[in-house]
Amino acid sequence: MAYRVLCGLFGAALLAVGLLFFLQFFAYQEPGSEPAIPTGPVGHYFVAFTGCALVGWAGGLLGAARHPGAGRTVGTVTAFALVLSAVYRMVVWLIGDYHVFLGSLPRVEAALFLLLALAFVWLRPPHPGKEAA
Amino acid sequence: MLRWLATAAIVALLALDLFLPSTSLGRRGTEAAARADIDGAVGAIGETLPDIALPDLEGDLVRLSDLRGHRVLLIFERSVDW
Known part of the structure; x- marks a missing residue:
């Protein structure tokens, strides 16, 4: 049970951060926008990639929360x-x-x-x- | 067995993390303080700078005394902006 809660909570946190990073890339493209993450175009390229990876990681954790044995x-x-x-x-x-x-x-x-x-x-x-x- | 090995490695890292500031390596973590302005280190405003020498874009050494009589602007920056 504790493993399911751990996977569920950590997975949800990673999903939120991952989506935030992914969306931040698009927010940065808005002309004149102030970047929430203090980096430039190349940095945001990697931030978006990190976001995608976090969403994938979160999926695995949320799956483990549902089926811990698997x-x-x-x-x-x-x-x-x-x-x-x-x-x-x-x-x-x-x-x-x-x-x-x-x-x-x-x-x-x-x-x-x-x-x-x-x-x-x-x-x-x-x-x-x-x-x- | 593997679980105990993993635990030992993680606990060792945790101990290193906690004691990092007190290690000789960790004291470099105060580099920010070392970079801060230190009164009197290179002279106060209005005083003459020491005769420093720095390479120009061609790699030739330029001494501050070579520029005596000219206005000199020193800029320190990181050239990479990502």
């Missing part, structure tokens, strides 16, 4: 992606350019992502074969 792998890859996200945020915190803009936020996010990764590792349902054994 969505075990989603938990594994989500934990892995969260660890990768934490690692680069820790590096970001070391780099002055980002530090000026974000302060200690990347480190806080990294800690949060690592705790979430732990939750995905431990709440993931057991393999159906092992459960039967």
